[in-house]
Amino acid sequence: MSHSYLVECRTCVMDASSSVVTGNNNLWQFNPSYVYLVRLHGAETIAENFPPIQNDVFLKAIRGEDVPYTPVWIMRQAGRYLPEFRALRAENEFFRVCRTPELACEITLQPIRRLPLDAAIIFSDILVVPQAMGLEVIMVPGKGPVFPSPLLTPEEIDTRLVKPDVKKELSYVFQALTLTRHRLEGKVPLIGFSGAPWTLMSYMIEGGGSKTFAKSKKWLYQYPEASHKLLDMLSDIIIEYLSLQIQAGAQAVQVFDSWAGELSLDVWDKFGIPYLTKIGSQLRKLHPDTPLILFAKGASHGMKLMSEMEYNVLGVDWTANIREARALTRPKNICLQGNMDPAVLYADKSVIRGEVERILDEFGLGLHVANLGHGLHPEHNPEHVAAYIEAVHELSAAKKKQ
Numbered sequence: 001m002s003h004s005y006l007v008e009c010r011t012c013v014m015d016a017s018s019s020v021v022t023g024n025n026n027l028w029q030f031n032p033s034y035v036y037l038v039r040l041h042g043a044e045t046i047a048e049n050f051p052p053i054q055n056d057v058f059l060k061a062i063r064g065e066d067v068p069y070t071p072v073w074i075m076r077q078a079g080r081y082l083p084e085f086r087a088l089r090a091e092n093e094f095f096r097v098c099r100t101p102e103l104a105c106e107i108t109l110q111p112i113r114r115l116p117l118d119a120a121i122i123f124s125d126i127l128v129v130p131q132a133m134g135l136e137v138i139m140v141p142g143k144g145p146v147f148p149s150p151l152l153t154p155e156e157i158d159t160r161l162v163k164p165d166v167k168k169e170l171s172y173v174f175q176a177l178t179l180t181r182h183r184l185e186g187k188v189p190l191i192g193f194s195g196a197p198w199t200l201m202s203y204m205i206e207g208g209g210s211k212t213f214a215k216s217k218k219w220l221y222q223y224p225e226a227s228h229k230l231l232d233m234l235s236d237i238i239i240e241y242l243s244l245q246i247q248a249g250a251q252a253v254q255v256f257d258s259w260a261g262e263l264s265l266d267v268w269d270k271f272g273i274p275y276l277t278k279i280g281s282q283l284r285k286l287h288p289d290t291p292l293i294l295f296a297k298g299a300s301h302g303m304k305l306m307s308e309m310e311y312n313v314l315g316v317d318w319t320a321n322i323r324e325a326r327a328l329t330r331p332k333n334i335c336l337q338g339n340m341d342p343a344v345l346y347a348d349k350s351v352i353r354g355e356v357e358r359i360l361d362e363f364g365l366g367l368h369v370a371n372l373g374h375g376l377h378p379e380h381n382p383e384h385v386a387a388y389i390e391a392v393h394e395l396s397a398a399k400k401k402q
């Protein structure tokens, strides 16, 4: 019975060749209402006929258009501070969630149901790219990501890494994006993302988080050529990956250079900027109308270099000098995103409101997307997160009317 439907349904025949229906998604394969779910799933895996957008304040603010209030989304808005996230994670290993479009979609939607956010960000991880290149990555509870066998020598670029068939190896990310874009029903835009070349390279060599980045920085000095080779390889994969994310339904994409601030400006200029530039300009050519966001944490000393690339939005953390950043970026119509210290969310709601007021004044109205300067912590209280969002909306709307 189910098989005859599978053959009859145009969209599901397409799926039958991918891993979703026939592969590891047992939920659908063995569910008694299999036929219904397969058909539903089929319609939602086609990256077309997406529901019309209802709240485009985020997209308009990026373009510098007039908006009724400052839009806000938050890095790690789908995460452990939400009890519903913890409940789903208790039953499912981290990368299983990433690899199962239905689960990744559900987690992406959790904060959208609860909070009046102005954008959704797809649930995934930057480390799915090194996985697709052949490296094993596991998520160790209480510790974070670990590569049991990180890159040790430059020779291993050739012997251990593969240039992946991105469309195939990361198909689960594209499926999650398409499914989520449908299930969002146009409520808010959907953001896709990737790690930046330097940040991914440092994970692949350090084998996880690091205090000194000794191993990966050593590569930059001892094996500069091999480092460039690896960074260039990563850049080409990232361009294809983000382009496919946009084709799958992402309405903006963010590049996370989380460890940019570990490098001096001079070294980042050599090993970071050329690749970020390449990614920005290639994507700009391929997708002229899709907003490109660059978040280079701890790197506001590189604001001038960043403002010379093709990104429409630059993320800033709480250490940035906003007035200087504005002076560099406003003439180029570049939007700034940020920058409240996530730690402020531990304060009373009145303190959060005061800090939002100060930040809104510093950025000035227009070309601003409110966000934290880094991700939410597992310890954050969802009510304080809600107070932050409410403060951004209310105070910016009031300032606009003044």
Ligand SMILES: Cc1c2[nH]c(c1CCC(=O)O)Cc1[nH]c(c(CCC(=O)O)c1C)Cc1[nH]c(c(CCC(=O)O)c1C)Cc1[nH]c(c(C)c1CCC(=O)O)C2
Pocket: 074, 075, 076, 077, 078, 079, 080, 089, 094, 121, 122, 123, 124, 125, 126, 127, 139, 143, 144, 145, 193, 209, 256, 258, 297, 375
């Ligand atoms: C460096 C980095 C990683 N992953 C990511 C970055 C760049 C952003 C940043 O600088 O934080 C990107 C990322 N990771 C995750 C998202 C989802 C979307 C979102 O809501 O922002 C995004 C955008 C989910 C996640 N990725 C991870 C979690 C928590 C792990 C869990 O659920 O057990 C989530 C929700 C795990 C992760 N993944 C990574 C680390 C260092 C950790 C452990 C740190 C931590 O525990 O918060 C690598």
